Amino acid sequence: xxxxxxxxxxxxxxxxxxxxxxxxxxxxxxxxxxxxxxxxxxxxxxxxxxxxxxxxxxxxxxxxxxxxxxxxxxxxxxxxxxxxxxxxxxxxxxxxxxxxxxxxxxxxxxxxxxxxxxxxxxxxxxxxxxxxxxxxxxxxxxxxxxxxxxxxxxxxxxxxxxxxxxxxxxxxxxxxxxxxxxxxxxxxxxxxxxxxxxxxxxxxxxxxxxxxxxxxxxxxxxxxxxxxxxxxxxxxxxxxxxxxxxxxxxxxxxxxxxxxxxxxxxxxxxxxxxxxxxxxxxxxxxxxxxxxxxxxxxxxxxxxxxxxxxxxxxxxxxxxxxxxxxxxxxxxxxxxxxxxxxxxxxxxxxxxxxxxxxxxxxxxxxxxxxxxxxxxxxxxxxxxxxxxxxxxxx
Numbered sequence: 502x503x504x505x506x507x508x509x510x511x512x513x514x515x516x517x518x519x520x521x522x523x524x525x526x527x528x529x530x531x532x533x534x535x536x537x538x539x540x541x542x543x544x545x546x547x548x549x550x551x552x553x554x555x556x557x558x559x560x561x562x563x564x565x566x567x568x569x570x571x572x573x574x575x576x577x578x579x580x581x582x583x584x585x586x587x588x589x590x591x592x593x594x595x596x597x598x599x600x601x602x603x604x605x606x607x608x609x610x611x612x613x614x615x616x617x618x619x620x621x622x623x624x625x626x627x628x629x630x631x632x633x634x635x636x637x638x639x640x641x642x643x644x645x646x647x648x649x650x651x652x653x654x655x656x657x658x659x660x661x662x663x664x665x666x667x668x669x670x671x672x673x674x675x676x677x678x679x680x681x682x683x684x685x686x687x688x689x690x691x692x693x694x695x696x697x698x699x700x701x702x703x704x705x706x707x708x709x710x711x712x713x714x715x716x717x718x719x720x721x722x723x724x725x726x727x728x729x730x731x732x733x734x735x736x737x738x739x740x741x742x743x744x745x746x747x748x749x750x751x752x753x754x755x756x757x758x759x760x761x762x763x764x765x766x767x768x769x770x771x772x773x774x775x776x777x778x779x780x781x782x783x784x785x786x787x788x789x790x791x792x793x794x795x796x797x798x799x800x801x802x803x804x805x806x807x808x809x810x811x812x813x814x815x816x817x818x819x820x821x822x823x824x825x826x827x828x829x830x831x832x833x834x835x836x837x838x839x840x841x842x843x844x845x846x847x848x849x850x851x852x853x854x855x856x857x858x859x860x861x862x863x864x865x866x867x868x869x870x871x872x873x874x875x876x877x878x879x880x881x882x883x884x885x886x887x888x889x890x891x892x893x894x895x
Contacts, residue, residue: 505533506670507660509692510642511700511859512866515654516691518669518684519551519638528636530664531604534565536596536657537698538730538793541864542566543655544644545603546662551638554687558583559644560634563605564652565595567864570603570617576630589624592617596864598793600660607631639664639684656698656866697732697791702858702884703833703869708740708851710877711834714867727754727802729794729862734884735855738785742853743862744831746842756794757848761785765794765804766846775846778806789858832867833857833879852877856884 508516534545547559562573574586595601595617607613611626641662643654662669672682673693692698703712733742738761746753755766761783765776784790784806793805804811834852835841843850860867869881 505661505668506674506693507658507695508670508673509658509694509696509698510655511690511692511698512654512656513700514690514692515643515688516641516669516673517551517554517557517638517687518641518664518672519686520683521685522637522683524548524636525665526607526609526631528607528665529605530639530662531602532662533600533602533660534595534655534657535600535659536565536598536655538656538859538861539596539598539728539795539864540656540730540861540866541568541596543653543657544642545570545655545659546639546641547644548634548636549638549640550635551640557638557640557644559640560636561607562644562652563603565655566590568592568594568596570595570615572605572613572615574626574630576633586626586630587624589615589622591615591622592620639669641669653866656700656861658695697789697859699732699858701860701867701869702856702882704856704880704883704885705833705853706878706880708854709834709837710852710879711741711836711874712832712869712872712876712879713836713874714830714832714871715873727794727796728864729756729792731792731860732789732858733784733792733853733855734787734789734858735785735853736787737854738783739849740851740853740855741831741835741848742833742857744835744841745829753842755843755846755848756792757846757853758785759847759849763790763792763804763806764846764848765802766843766848767802768844774802776802776804776811778804778811779809829873830862832860834877836876858884 532545542564544562544564546563548561550558550560560575564571569590570592572589575583576586578584601618604616605613609631611628611631613624613626615622644652667682672684672686735758739758741755741757743756752768757764762780763778763784767774778784790807795803797803835850
């Protein structure tokens with residue numbers, strides 16, 4: 502982490518810095534960032550022409566995409582429709598849940614340099630494109646305009662955003678009377694400080710409730726990598742949280758609570774493996790807990806619960822065989838049918854009861870609005886306890 506101001510972004514956070522004057526060239530910016538849960542893509546920031554709070558036109562978009570930083574350069578064509586001029590990629594493994602650094606410089610003639618950690622690229626934008634932009638704003642964390650199927654909002658942490666030598670995040674920590682800046686700003690769902698990022702909350706109320714997602718719908722390129730991140734909160738010591746199986750075989754992958762301990766169980770036909778959280782700490786305590794499951798190389802998988810790590814070694818074929826699992830993912834519980842197999846896991850078939858949040862599976866954010874099935878008592882965008890009080894709402 503860092504001693505500088507850190508900003509936590511969930512899936513709906515953004516900061517809109519805007520000036521009454523056009524931005525001066527050369528434009529220089531640098532930023533430290535850390536993605537959450539190895540999520541595959543998200544917009545870090547955009548250089549925009551801001552005509553009003555509801556009319557923002559992004560022309561220079563910086564995002565992380567499949568482990569690289571990608572810059573997309575846009576212009577308005579003769580029909581006043583945004584079209585791509587060029588795109589440039591740089592860096593590697595920038596979504597690995599560690600801190601990374603980037604720097605961009607653009608001059609009036611359209612030459613720009615991108616540096617990501619120890620990698621760099623130089624490219625050229627036609628000067629007539631640059632002069633047509635009339636940039637006057639920096640939008641951080643989202644584009645707020647383009648289709649979310651193309652550009653996803655950023656989820657994770659940012660720090661040390663310097664724009665033309667001004668630290669834009671430090672403005673957020675000062676009152677408007679104290680701040681001396683060329684920028685005004687608007688923001689939404691902003692968290693100043695390094696905090697757990699809550700988004701896409703859901704409450705599962707009964708043992709027979711569950712949510713099913715289809716991997717086919719998203720055509721997830723990372724399917725089977727076994728990179729998982731989520732938060733949970735429960736008072737009930739037993740219940741399935743995540744499950745996927747192989748059709749016609751006994752192979753499956755499951756995560757759930759077992760007597761208050763989190764257990765991850767894998768059977769891909771090359772031997773059963775189990776990883777459990779610290780057995781001395783019961784997790785069905787009504788508090789939020791953070792879970793990471795990460796594939797390490799070809800033969801290891803790691804379970805981290807509240808920053809405590811446990812690892813297990815699998816056969817090399819075992820992890821690679823994960824792609825044979827069915828493209829249906831169950832969250833919060835499982836249906837009652839003959840395909841469900843929990844042999845050897847010690848997990849019972851009861852569904853999880855409590856709150857789930859911030860689910861990222863194989864780089865993909867789970868959106869409950871796009872679920873294949875919502876079965877039983879499932880409440881979206883809220884976490885509520887047995888007493889009926891609401892703990893967190895967007």
